[in-house]
Amino acid sequence: MGAPQREGDATVDLELIARWQGGDQRAASEIVERHAQALARFAASHGVRDAVDELVQDTFVRAFNSLGSFRADSSLRTWLFTILKRLMLDRQRAERRQRNTVELEEDHAVQEFNALDGIVADEAMVRVRQAVARLSPLQREVFTLRVTEGMPYLEIARIVESTEGACRVHYHNAMRAIKEFLSDD
Amino acid sequence: MTDCPNGMIRDQLPEYVHGVVSADSAAQVGAHLAQCAECRAEVAVLGSVRAAISQFTPLVDVTRIVSLLPAPPTATPGVLMPRLTARRAPRRFAATGVWQYAAAAALVLAVGSSVLWRSAVEPVAERVADSSRATALPIGATLVVPANTPESVQSANGMTFGGGLSDLSLNDLESLLGQLDSVRTLPSSYPESMTPVITVKEGGKSL
Numbered sequence: 001m002g003a004p005q006r007e008g009d010a011t012v013d014l015e016l017i018a019r020w021q022g023g024d025q026r027a028a029s030e031i032v033e034r035h036a037q038a039l040a041r042f043a044a045s046h047g048v049r050d051a052v053d054e055l056v057q058d059t060f061v062r063a064f065n066s067l068g069s070f071r072a073d074s075s076l077r078t079w080l081f082t083i084l085k086r087l088m089l090d091r092q093r094a095e096r097r098q099r100n101t102v103e104l105e106e107d108h109a110v111q112e113f114n115a116l117d118g119i120v121a122d123e124a125m126v127r128v129r130q131a132v133a134r135l136s137p138l139q140r141e142v143f144t145l146r147v148t149e150g151m152p153y154l155e156i157a158r159i160v161e162s163t164e165g166a167c168r169v170h171y172h173n174a175m176r177a178i179k180e181f182l183s184d185d
Numbered sequence: 186m187t188d189c190p191n192g193m194i195r196d197q198l199p200e201y202v203h204g205v206v207s208a209d210s211a212a213q214v215g216a217h218l219a220q221c222a223e224c225r226a227e228v229a230v231l232g233s234v235r236a237a238i239s240q241f242t243p244l245v246d247v248t249r250i251v252s253l254l255p256a257p258p259t260a261t262p263g264v265l266m267p268r269l270t271a272r273r274a275p276r277r278f279a280a281t282g283v284w285q286y287a288a289a290a291a292l293v294l295a296v297g298s299s300v301l302w303r304s305a306v307e308p309v310a311e312r313v314a315d316s317s318r319a320t321a322l323p324i325g326a327t328l329v330v331p332a333n334t335p336e337s338v339q340s341a342n343g344m345t346f347g348g349g350l351s352d353l354s355l356n357d358l359e360s361l362l363g364q365l366d367s368v369r370t371l372p373s374s375y376p377e378s379m380t381p382v383i384t385v386k387e388g389g390k391s392l
Binding site for chain 1: 188195196199200202203205226227230231233234235236237238239240241242243244245246247249250251253254255256257258259
């Protein structure tokens with residue numbers, strides 16, 4: 001387990017890519033099955049709800065249209081997350097233009113999170129989501145990638161375009177902020 | 186809540202929760218958790234956050250996504266080339282000769298030979314071909330650069346590459362076909378002796 005497991009995952013992904021490039025359409029199904037839900041969690045952790053399906057779908061379409069440019073210097077999942085992140089940013093910019101308002105990313109995410117509070121009866125879960133929503137956008141990204149995917153800091157750094165050391169700091173600051181919020185009951 | 190001072194253990198907690206640590210690390214973290222209330226609290230937070238995010242993550246329709254994906258690329262260059270040629274079909278060509286030339290290029294590349302293209306410079310008869318490895322265009326296409334063609338155009342028409350077909354990237358193939366656009370042709374009344382020669386050469390490539 002640990003590093004060997006991650007290396008095994010990377011090998012499987014590369015084999016699936018090679019199979020798909022050789023004409024095996026079933027490999028595409030396997031690739032999507034392996035990564036779709038993780039992408040959905042990433043989008044959801046940014047407060048996206050209704051557009052999750054569309055964003056994940058667009059991510060895979062873009063990825064498969066440019067699979068030849070995948071260099072394997074990061075994991076396939078990291079590459080997919082990078083594509084998804086760009087799509088989410090594009091979507092946010094388009095929504096801002098449409099609404100013609102100046103919007104803080106942090107507020108936008110908090111609004112979406114709060115909208116879900118009424119749906120869930122579990123107060124503890126509500127508190128946890130509120131705690132995550134209060135993080136800065138970068139802290140939230142680093143923290144959720146680390147927590148929901150167990151992603152190494154090096155891969156996280158590639159996605160958020162930062163450094164490994166900075167990501168480690170963001171994660172621990174985020175963990176401290178969440179623990180403080182949850183203990184303030 | 187306070188933080189456990191053991192940074193090394195705390196750093197591994199997310200991987201531990203995901204079950205992606207080595208057996209040795211898992212044993213080490215497990216032993217530490219048995220004695221450290223702060224780290225147990227942190228593991229509880231990790232679990233709560235995972236559950237909270239998963240709770241409002243919709244289930245993705247994998248089948249629908251797969252149905253929207255592009256078809257896998259074809260495996261052989263011979264099948265790939267018609268896609269490139271077809272993509273260029275809407276371009277307007279000056280004369281039939283260029284179409285024949287493009288088709289001949291596709292045919293030669295498809296058999297996996299190294300190809301050396303030369304721009305035809307007046308007089309064509311002066312071009313010396315390596316007869317031991319020259320291959321005439323199978324359909325007698327005519328490629329001629331008029332005598333008054335500027336040097337820059339002539340050199341732009343020169344297309345040279347060697348090496349194996351596997352050396353060619355998609356961009357190279359597209360560039361090759363793109364350069365066919367710049368080949369100027371003459372009406373069919375031009376002397377038929379002006380037949381271009383395709384020579385097979387080994388070596389580096391340049392386009």
